[in-house]
Amino acid sequence: MPELHFPPAGTWTRADASDLGFNAGALRAAVRHAKDHESPWPVDVGGMVAKDDPPPFNRPIGPTRPRGPATGLVVKDGLIVAEWGEPGRVDMTFSATKSYVSTCVGLALDRGLIGDVDEPVCHRVADGFAGEHNELVTWRHLLHQTSEWSGTLFGIPDTVDHNRSAADAPARKGIPRPLQQPGTFWEYNDVRVNALALAALRIWREPLPDVLAREVMQPIGASSGWRWEAYDNATVSIDGRDMASVPGGGHWGGGLMIDSFDHARFGLLWLAQGQWNGRRILQPSWIQAALAACPQNDRYGFMWWLNPVQSVWPNASEGAFAAIGAGGNVVFVAPERGLVIVTRWAANPNNVIDRVLAALQ
Template sequence: MNALKEAIAFAEAAGSQWPESMHMPDGQFVMTYDSGEKAPDNEVLGPVTPRGGPAGIVYRGDKLVAEWGDVGRADMTFSVAKSFLSLLAGLAVGDGLIRSLDDKVAPTALDDGFESEQNRDITWRHLLTQTSEWQGTVFGKEDRIDHNRVVGVAVADAPKGTRRALKKPGTFYEYNDVRVNRLSLSLLQVFKEPLPSVLKRRVMDPIGASAGWRWDGYRNSTVTIDGRDMVSVPGGGHWGGGIMISARDLAAVGRLVAQGGMWDGRRVLPEGWTAELVKPCPVAPFYGLMWWLNTDRRQFAAASERSYFALGWGSHIVWIDPDHDLVTVLRWIDRKKAPGFVERLLGAIAP
């Protein structure tokens, strides 16, 4: 028990260095500041909400092992939203709206976003593994903004935002938020229903999530489908918006995934989808379908190699460890110190 208390104390003392206001002294949004973006690339399009403090929650199986901080407070969660998009993609596959992940996206597009020679062969799998090399502009943001972005790879050939020659879809990994927003728009076009509504009805309500979460879009991300105006939501908070959610609700989603998509004996996610999420991408074996893998223990050396993660800048971590039957959520922890918590927690709960 003392070891567990020490692990929690470590997490509480390892808080994010981001300003609570979420803005730097010069007024720039901390996310675009951290990304090194300058105007006009750094224009914020969605809501930005002041943040809370470090918080976390640990489940082992169905048992709540520990919690600290305000686990009921909804906060921005940044790229954890990408992992939510992968859950929605699974529902689309289960519903037959997407026949196969290896089908081309173009036939389902309600716009011209996949008509060019560069984009016409892009598949759903390419979008979900961030290997699409999609070229274009989504809600005023050009794919070029995240060219040469270093996330999950060691080096880039040029500074972030420097335009580079695009490669064949499926052959090159790049963490690119514009392309993730294109995935979100494409999913909206197949569901023909706002993604937050689909998520609430199909996932969040069945697992007993609170009413305090929301998924904010951009001021310019409203599209018209079948005569109805709908907001297309981003797959993160890079330019504001994204999923506002509590640690407690994140833990419920993590437990749903850890349980193979089942909740209280009811199937919520299609059978086999959670296994699909964690198949390594051939081009980027540290990445699944919008979930990070612990391949070669490159994320957390102390964690099981079968661990996988939803990760968001700031930092926000949903860590699922099948070998220890653990689901752990960390909010507002300094990313460089997170491995220290992982090591301490596993030391505390190991048989």
């Protein structure tokens, strides 16, 4: 892999795409396609939040914000070779937030706050993990979305996402089904992701946005404009202090609100195997574990989407991975290409990504 450039805080270096192996005309065509194929979502995304949930869970309980236009960045070896839309605009990013939750858990493991991802969560967190079923749930189960955690969190039951697919809203979504043994069944369930975020808050004993800022975003030179917003009712008391427990997405509002440049820095950190300009931020062992496929879903790791047998992004290798959120919000990483692609509000982000990959000769 060519030498990576790590952008200093507040600045990026632009480069000529043709100097870095791109067919410049094909890359321009890919960008034009991205701009011409914007998400059909309305500018006021509040109407899209929780729209597939049954009453009374079909409304926001956290903040939302109007979205920007189709936006994106192409970063090769740490240098920007293409950009479109408004990459400096702070926008909701929906379930791309989950990859940041996972990162906070990885940092907790590195600091010794968790002994092992196969440790039952109840060994360190009592809240929500008592009882014959939930006491079997491990950190790995939660990270893989195979936990089958059962309960109600911030007024929302886990059953609201039973029978849910990440890709669409099947007719049976929200219809309760028999629980399986934790670790044996994969289901995309935002209540359980939020249970993981709350458990991470309890072991860190400080808000996850503060952890992320100190341990990741400040060291990689991110802006001060990003926010990780909680639900209106998601305050818990720890050590006598009230703290907001942030969600792993924008399903009911809230979640990470961030600009595309900061997303690209996060992707570049993962591209660089967890180090930033010589400073170790994430352990290589965590990177490897997070990008290993879940036995129940080979397209999913520790809240990162994977590319088994090139089935998702045909023009990338099996080593490619991405943080993915609704509305076409994606942070795509192709380590073998030295490439990070950020898309926002794309009608079909995978199509945009494959066109960019095809332009790299």
